[in-house]
Amino acid sequence: MKDLLRKFDVASRRQFVTRAAKTFLGLSLAPMVAGSRSVLGATANAVNAPKGPNGEYRNLIYLYMSGGMTHLDTFDPKPQTPEVAGPVNAINTNADGIQLAEYMPELARQSDKICVVRGMHSTQGAHEQGRYFMHTSYTRRGTIRHPNIGVWMSKLQGRRNPKLPANVHIGGSAADAHAGYWEGKYAPLIIGDPDKGLQNVNLPEDITEKQFEHRMSLAEDFDRAFRRRYDFQSVRAYTDMYDDAIELMRSEDVKAFDLAFEDDAIRDMYGDNRFGQGCLLARRLVQSGIRFVEVTLGGWDTHTDNFNSVQPRAATLDQALASLLADLERNGMLDNTLVALATEFGRTPHINVNEGRDHFPKAFSCLLAGGGIKRGSVYGVTDERGENVVDQPVSIPDFNATIATAVGLDVDKVHFSPQKRPFQVAHKGQPIKEMLA
């Protein structure tokens, strides 16, 4: 530990940032070719992912549209049925056969990277229940809690970068921030505000590196006898975690959490809002070896004034998602990163008296993009009102099984919880081959 502490001789954070910016800025704009050394220490390895049983384990950026995203005004427009579409028109995209709502002009230019899933259907019409079902493939119960796919990835596939957590949520609900029935260590690390990044990672302002080192060595002096007496795994785990934390504080890896290292042009491209910056942070984190990042965009519960509410929401999504896909491609990360977009349910085709749309689990849309996905495609068809799935229906477990398969998880394997109850990654869901590349 002491050696570790001495290695670092950074006079001040400001100085460090300046130096870092000089070193890294140019590179962060340059395309990152697979295997090349770049901004972040682990990036090179991030692309050459460790091999899983199904080949390469992919990363997953999971975008959650909280509140129930309207399918009719985003991914499944119905301009031919005006009483359903309201004022929303459809636009063509750069992929043959894909039309999106006019609120998605940027994504229309990236549609050759996406698979629109229009045949989603759920049994859960309330937010919490729906959100739980979408995240875990199981309906909510009072006696157990099921893990979501980020937990499964970290549990079954481990970490790509051992210095960083395997599972990160940016924003989102406390209700999802758990490891289900698995050990707490698989639970996500929470980043509240992407601009602030990881909390407490910097020394307090009045403490110099030297003082910090000195304090740490005092702590070791006072703790020596105790640690010798109790040479237990549980105690060592904490000592190791101190080493990890300090290493992280000083490492290049922690810069993954700091958006200040991104060029302003890139930051603007994603959009000056939490979701946009969250998507950019997700890209940075994946780049440095974190395989699962969930980013939440709320505000989709448009019971009143649907169109005026959806328009700015959709604009935020459109800009961030389109930028993310373009950025991933430019950085050579699109093939090994799956981007999934999910929501608890859709909205009613009927426009209510308040110009709003209500909850509608019977038919709605999700989206998959990037790695492992048949790009530029549409799966599932709803009727002319967007009310019923008429072809290629996709249940939530099947949707999740498709994601799981694309990231290298075995959906058929039965795992026994600590209570010895049998579970599968996506419950009984089966991957939909037509959506996979």
Added chain:
Amino acid sequence: MLIRRREWVAAGLCLTMGAMLVMSAQAEPMPRMAAGKSLQQRLLEARQRRQMQDDQATAQQRRGRHIATSQPTSQPSENGAATSQPSSDMLRHYASVTEVKPLPEILAISEKVDEYIDAQLQKADIKPEPPATDHVFLRRVYVDIIGRIPTYEEATAFLNSRSPMKRSELIDQLLDSEGYVSEHFNFWADVLRVQTNLERAPGLPWVLWVKQSLRENKPYDQFVSEMMTAKGYTWENGATGWYQRDFAMPLDNMANAAEVFLGTSLVCAQCHDHPFDQWTQHEFYEMAAFSIGMQTSIARGENPNLDELRILMRTKRRSNDVNGPNGLDYGRAARGILEPLSYGVSEQPRLLRLPHDYKYEDGRPGDAVFPMTIYGDVPEVGIEDSPIEVYAEWMTSPDNPNFATVIANRLWKKAFGVALIEPVNEMKDGDEASHPRVMKLLRKSMIDLDFDMKQYLRILYNTRAYQRAAVQTVRDTDAKWHYQGALLRRMSAEQIWDSFLTLAIPHVDDRRADISRALGSFERYEQYREMSPEDLMAIIDERAQQIYLNRKFGMQRGELYSQIREAEAAGNEQRAQSLRDQVEALNQQRQMMRQANQALGSAEDMVDWPDVSLELKEEYHYDDSPWKGYDRGLVRASEYPSPAPLGHFLRMFGQSDRGVIENASYDASVPQILTLLNGPFYDQMMMKDSVFVKEVNSTNSPNERIRIIFLSILTRRPLPQENAIAMREVRANGGDGYGNIVWALLNTRQFMFIE
């Protein structure tokens, strides 16, 4: 009264069916409790009915003690922060309900436990650890019983005591303190999944009820029975939180009850025969048939006022008005009244049927299922009986083979770290305790003590086995544990937080969070309940009008704003300015309307509010003045919402999110360490009014100061070489040196691991 299961089956099921039908014919509206009637009175009435049916004189006697009155909630002493008194002056509630056993009687049982444990140690040829030193015992027993380390003053008081019985005296003092309530609330909150924000009903009254039950040392059988049979709204009966916790999930709720109170895991059998245990799905349904009547919403017919209000609202909700409140405005306006009145617990006659996918031969999908317990004497549900009362009686009876065992085993695990039967919540038939004689003795003691948890804990903490030094070899978790020494344990998230606070905040156990607002709204709900539907509708009408006006105002202003933007974009500054003036005029108009309304008085002012007296509110007096100058957020973990918000220190260190039973985590994580290294709370710790800084400043001798720092943070004296290092530090860095020492000690393993 009790008949064997087989005989009961033979006697036929029609009796129960008859009971169901009678109940449905007699279904009464929800009992309305007269205002001002105390919780104890209500309990008394409920109990009296059951007692009359109880022909067992002994059992009757046993329950007699339930009728004691409770003490009011304690208040911090007026001079709280000003003077620093040992918290032993907080002794007050002990024995308010129960009989305190003379110490020798308790020690005799402790001695018996030790005898059995030592015999097994001898048989296994394991040499026990020596007794823990006073310092080690002191830290351990504080953390285990009151959930925090001792202050310097508390430590000194114990260490300087010359009483030969000082350990037993300390145990009694701690069990009798408000700190006991705090630590044991955290413990039970994890077991029961107590949440301040429940799905529908307010959860805070449940939190307060659990605390109050612990404070008055409510016997455990009564504690459980009150939850199992709880009826009403949470704010009038906090115990109903148990059902509201599993809102609209009665089957899951039953499985949770079986697990927590009977140590029987039935969850698998909810959907299919249990694969690893003997329970069948049919048996699960039979158990659930007792509790299926416990409803978490107020159904039609239970409260005529509410029914009428709902009918009045139906028309309003359909309103399409564009020049006045529409249906949605009405919905929003009524929410604050309808929601609290709609979610309460009542027992309704309800027949449970086998699920549509039932696949076994002992029944068909849709078959009615009749209440039957999975083991023991099957109680009879008579025509006049409420199934849940019968079930609770069976569950909490001393004759129930599991009930007393589970609580004895659970509290043993809390004290010793390893249960006699593991896992506590999944005891299987034929599972043997690691120490069968100890288990048997403790089970019997629990019953003999009338389920008095404090008296029982006295037995455990007074054993030599508890008071041994910590084992220094790694425990093989697969092998039998012999209790040859204490297990090193990481403090819980709550214990770590509370220990930090102990250093900074005086009388930390007595500091309260401010919940007066919430209590005010509960009082309002109670008033709504007493009011006529017409009065309530008048209030809703007015609120809807306000909502409509706000909405209209917002739309008008929004429209003007977008016109301003258009004008600005077109470079028409003149028009933009005129539009801005219009916005200003609109704002003024709105302001005037508000003032006019205020002058007129609102419908709510006109209403003759019923005079209600809410016990919760009467009991709770918030006064933070003794802690003036200390950050408001620095209250004990048990005063935080349960669970604390995501990202809070408590959650970071593994506080259970109260999602599932016993969900706390003790694992290390990087954010924890970053918080300990760079977190913002050191400022509070080091401020000049912090408890231990005051202590340190009370002397000028560096040696003495170092001793105080060590004793305050680690409950021990510095070793000679540590003292030398510390002295060198102070000489080199002066005042900062002390700060460095404190920081260093708080970042040691021995701070968070308890020997």
